[in-house]
Amino acid sequence: MAAPAAIRAEADELRRELDEHNYRYYVLDEPTITDQAYDKLFRRLQALEAEHPDLVTPDSPTQRVGSAPASHFETVAHEVAMLSLENAFDEAEMLAFDERLHELLDTASPLAYCAEPKLDGLALSLLYEDGRLERAATRGDGRTGENITANARTLKSIPLRLQGDRAPRRLEVRGEVYMDRAGFEALNESQRESGGKVFANPRNAAAGSLRLLDSRITASRPLKFCSYGIGVCDGGELPDSQYAQMQYLRELGIPISREIELLDSIDACLDYHRRMLEGRDELGYDIDGVVYKLDDRRLQQQAGFVARAPRWAIAYKFPAQEVITRLLDVDFQVGRTGALTPVARLEPVAVGGVMVSNATLHNMDEIERKDIRIGDRVIVRRAGDVIPEVVAPVVEQRKGRLRKPKILKRCPVCDSEVIQQPGQAAWRCSGGLACAAQRKESIKHFASRKAMDIEGLGDKLVEQLVDLELIDSVADIFDLTLEQLSGLERMAEKSAQNLLDALDNSKRTTLARFIYALGVREVGEATAEALAEHFADLDALMDADVDALQRVEDVGPVVAENVRHFFDQPQNREVVRQLLAHGIGWPAVAARDVAEQTLDGKTYVISGTLDGYSRDQAARLLKARGAKVSGSVSAKTSAVVAGESPGSKVAKARELGVEIIDQAGFERLIGGN
Numbered sequence: 001m002a003a004p005a006a007i008r009a010e011a012d013e014l015r016r017e018l019d020e021h022n023y024r025y026y027v028l029d030e031p032t033i034t035d036q037a038y039d040k041l042f043r044r045l046q047a048l049e050a051e052h053p054d055l056v057t058p059d060s061p062t063q064r065v066g067s068a069p070a071s072h073f074e075t076v077a078h079e080v081a082m083l084s085l086e087n088a089f090d091e092a093e094m095l096a097f098d099e100r101l102h103e104l105l106d107t108a109s110p111l112a113y114c115a116e117p118k119l120d121g122l123a124l125s126l127l128y129e130d131g132r133l134e135r136a137a138t139r140g141d142g143r144t145g146e147n148i149t150a151n152a153r154t155l156k157s158i159p160l161r162l163q164g165d166r167a168p169r170r171l172e173v174r175g176e177v178y179m180d181r182a183g184f185e186a187l188n189e190s191q192r193e194s195g196g197k198v199f200a201n202p203r204n205a206a207a208g209s210l211r212l213l214d215s216r217i218t219a220s221r222p223l224k225f226c227s228y229g230i231g232v233c234d235g236g237e238l239p240d241s242q243y244a245q246m247q248y249l250r251e252l253g254i255p256i257s258r259e260i261e262l263l264d265s266i267d268a269c270l271d272y273h274r275r276m277l278e279g280r281d282e283l284g285y286d287i288d289g290v291v292y293k294l295d296d297r298r299l300q301q302q303a304g305f306v307a308r309a310p311r312w313a314i315a316y317k318f319p320a321q322e323v324i325t326r327l328l329d330v331d332f333q334v335g336r337t338g339a340l341t342p343v344a345r346l347e348p349v350a351v352g353g354v355m356v357s358n359a360t361l362h363n364m365d366e367i368e369r370k371d372i373r374i375g376d377r378v379i380v381r382r383a384g385d386v387i388p389e390v391v392a393p394v395v396e397q398r399k400g401r402l403r404k405p406k407i408l409k410r411c412p413v414c415d416s417e418v419i420q421q422p423g424q425a426a427w428r429c430s431g432g433l434a435c436a437a438q439r440k441e442s443i444k445h446f447a448s449r450k451a452m453d454i455e456g457l458g459d460k461l462v463e464q465l466v467d468l469e470l471i472d473s474v475a476d477i478f479d480l481t482l483e484q485l486s487g488l489e490r491m492a493e494k495s496a497q498n499l500l501d502a503l504d505n506s507k508r509t510t511l512a513r514f515i516y517a518l519g520v521r522e523v524g525e526a527t528a529e530a531l532a533e534h535f536a537d538l539d540a541l542m543d544a545d546v547d548a549l550q551r552v553e554d555v556g557p558v559v560a561e562n563v564r565h566f567f568d569q570p571q572n573r574e575v576v577r578q579l580l581a582h583g584i585g586w587p588a589v590a591a592r593d594v595a596e597q598t599l600d601g602k603t604y605v606i607s608g609t610l611d612g613y614s615r616d617q618a619a620r621l622l623k624a625r626g627a628k629v630s631g632s633v634s635a636k637t638s639a640v641v642a643g644e645s646p647g648s649k650v651a652k653a654r655e656l657g658v659e660i661i662d663q664a665g666f667e668r669l670i671g672g673n
Contacts, residue, residue: 003052011055014045018061022156023163023253047648059132059160063153072213073146076137080231082123082174083142084308085291085315091270094292097314098266101294104303104311110265112295114242115272116257117280117287118315119226121178122207124152126225127232128171131162138211142308151210152177154219157226163253168236173254175227179206180285183222188362192425198366200391201381202286227254228291242295259283262295273316280318289317322381324394325349327374330361330405334413334437338428338521342367342405344378344390351382359388364407365425371395373402413437416569421521421558432519433474434571440466442519446474450525451517452506456499464488474517475578478503507584511538514586518576520566522559526623530555531563533624536589542567542576553626599669600626605633607650608643610663621670633658641666 003011021038024030042061049056056063088094101111123139136152138145152158155177162171179187184202191198199205209221227249230238239245243262250256259276263269273290280287294300294312303312329345342361349356359380361367370392372378377397382388407427408418416431429435433442443462447454457477465471470484480503485496509517515538516528523531534552535541541563549560566572604622606615606629613621618641619629633640633652639659642650653660661669 003048003055007048007052008055011045011048011052014041014048015057015060017041018045019159019161019163019253022061022159050648061160063160073148073211076125076135076140076145076147078125078137078140078143078145078231079172081142082125082139082145082231083305083310085313086306086309087289088314088316094270094273094314094316095266098269101303101312105299111299113263113266113269113292114246114260114295115263115269115290115292116228116246116260117276117283118289118291118317119176119178119228119257120201120203120286120288121176122203122210124148124175124177124210124225125231126152126158126173126175128162128167128173130169131167133158133160146211148210150215151212151218152225154215155223155225157224157255159253164251166236166248167252168233170232170234171236171252172231172233173227173249174229174231175225175254177206177210177223177225178202178285179209179222180224182284183224187222192363192365195423195425198362198369224285225255227256229293238297240297242293242297242300245297263292269316277318287318288321289315291315321351322379322391323349323351324377324379325356327372327376327378327390327393329374330367332408332412334411334429334435336438336441338431338435338438339426340408340411340418340429342407344380346378346380349380351380351388354382356380356382356388359390361390361405363425364405364427367405373398373404375400375402411435411437414571416571417565419561419565421561428521430565430569430572432521432566432569432572433575434569436472439473443471443474443477445519446517447477448517451513452509453513454499454506455502456495457502461488461491461499473575473578475575475582478507478579478582507582508586509584510586511536511589514538514584515541518566518572521562523563527555527559529620529623532589538576542573597626602626602638603628603630603636604669605630605637605640605649605653606643607640608646610641610643610666618666625670627669639665641669 018038018041021031021033021041024032045060046062049060049062086097088097098111102108105111125137125139125145126133127135127137133149133153135147136149136158137147140146153160179202181202184199184205187205188198190196197208199208205221206223209218209223212218227246229242230245230249239248243260246256246260261272263272269292276287276290292314294303300310300312303310305311326347327344328347331343331345332340333343334340342364344359344361346357346359361372370390372390372393376393378393379391380388381391410416411418411429411431414429414431414435414437416429416435418427419430420427429438432438440462443466444459446452447457447462454477465477465480465488468488470480471477480500482493482496482500485491485499486493488496510532512525512529512532515531516523516525530553531541535544544563546557546560546564549555549563550557599622604627606618610618622629627638630637633649633656635656635658637653637656637658639661640649640653642660642662650660
């Protein structure tokens with residue numbers, strides 16, 4: 001059944017709004033709403049399209065999630081060849097390029113150039129017909145490429161429909177798909193945690209992600225698109241200036257470089273190159289040079305082409321960012337979460353104009369995978385302002401039997417035991433509360449709202465207190481004086497006294513909150529509550545062995561090992577002792593009565609609003625009677641508790657034949673009847 005006119009109009013308006021917000025975010029860099037507000041609009045459109053499938057359009061913002069894996073990519077012939085560029089490596093070669101153009105064009109007047117950074121990514125061709133994205137293809141050999149339309153559609157920076165009414169009938173946009181450094185680091189960290197492939201650099205990550213046969217995986221990768229020109233244009237007039245042409249693309253909703261400039265001479269080009277080279281680390285993404293194109297498109301046509309490149313454009317490359325040096329030794333740094341990162345100590349070497357003597361090795365799994373050994377000649381890469389990394393050893397230059405780096409058994413900062421959790425690459429210090437490397441994070445967590453809820457002890461104040469050496473551990477915050485606090489930056493006597501009052505008030509807490517505040521790895525609020533209810537006593541918890549810990553609901557072997565390792569460290573026990581000596585306490589906890597476990601073995605999902613109960617309260621009441629509370633409906637769900645204005649979970653329950661109960665039914669459950 002077709003959607004009513006009012007619903008169709010709402011969906012059209014939502015699509016228009018979402019397209020506009022994407023344009024402002026990815027092209028103008030001027031977002032006008034928060035991510036949460038955008039997500040609300042997006043979810044509303046998703047709900048309308050799910051309820052009325054006839055509303056779905058190929059260019060809807062909801063159609064970026066990817067599709068089932070393809071068996072292969074089709075071959076695509078480029079209507080206009082995607083040519084390479086000639087390279088220049090110094091100012092002399094740039095001056096020679098400008099001189100050749102002057103001779104070729106028979107002019108003595110300065111030539112104007114359009115300049116932009118040369119992104120280190122993968123070239124892509126986008127074909128729009130009547131303003132809608134019809135095809136995306138890789139550069140390939142320049143004449144033919146691969147049809148990767150399904151993958152390209154998942155990139156939010158690629159518009160599925162062009163903005164405004166100035167788009168020609170057919171328009172081929174050319175540009176680069178890349179990954180910024182923050183996205184690259186996040187992707188590699190995720191890959192390490194899951195045991196997946198770790199990429200050597202952002203370019204490899206972008207190229208590999210864009211050419212995956214499963215576009216659903218591509219959709220999860222932090223890829224971006226930036227245009228650098230036009231291939232085909234039918235049914236429309238383009239500006240005669242390269243720079244104006246790029247601004248025209250921007251008006252159509254196509255992202256272009258924010259660093260693009262129109263330069264009036266070769267001297268201005270050389271100055272631009274120097275500025276880009278000096279500022280490349282602040283860009284947030286990798287570039288390997290600058291591209292210059294004659295700005296006058298009529299002069300471009302007059303200059304023409306050589307076999308594989310235009311005569312009117314050139315790439316002025318930057319110095320190499322990869323060099324070879326010797327690995328002298330491997331040390332370990334302890335991060336704010338306790339993770340030990342192996343750091344290579346190198347023979348000092350210049351990389352991209354900077355002297356480098358240290359580089360990250362990421363983790364022990366990566367050292368093993370790359371087969372890196374102390375004494376190896378290694379390839380070192382520096383990208384941006386992040387710490388340089390060791391890419392790989394030069395195995396063919398290895399001489400003799402070289403020693404493999406080994407993980408430390410004790411933390412180099414606090415001497416606590418170093419442990420590795422099953423299935424994870426990272427090794428971590430178990431010192432927690434006592435490790436100086438983790439000090440700031442442990443105090444911030446301890447003071448957070450769901451932990452000890454110390455109002456006024458925010459992140460910036462914690463940083464200041466630690467940096468000034470006024471506190472060494474969480475226990476020290478209770479020794480702070482009015483004189484110390486009121487002397488701090490932006491801390492008047494009244495706010496200092498308020499913090500002291502908040503510290504005093506926080507001493508009256510619950511056992512569950514205190515356990516959570518200790519920051520034991522993977523012990524969240526629910527687990528802390530379960531541990532408190534099960535053991536009812538802190539000493540009993542601290543002395544429990546792994547088997548006893550695993551008898552607690554939802555505590556598996558990993559969490560049990562974490563708890564045991566935490567309390568096995570004398571330093572952690574000492575901080576706990578100091579905290580209790582400061583007067584922290586809680587009401588006696590009644591151990592969970594097995595006779596009250598009326599919902600043991602059952603799983604519930606809560607949807608909508610219950611009168612008189614928050615979602616957390618309702619979940620706690622169900623858990624107190626032995627039930628599990630899940631966030632999603634499955635065939636194993638015992639029932640869905642449906643309050644006022646329930647969401648899609650109720651529809652899912654009906655589809656699966658899962659029981660749906662109202663508020664009265666919920667209250668019968670928690671009453672034990």
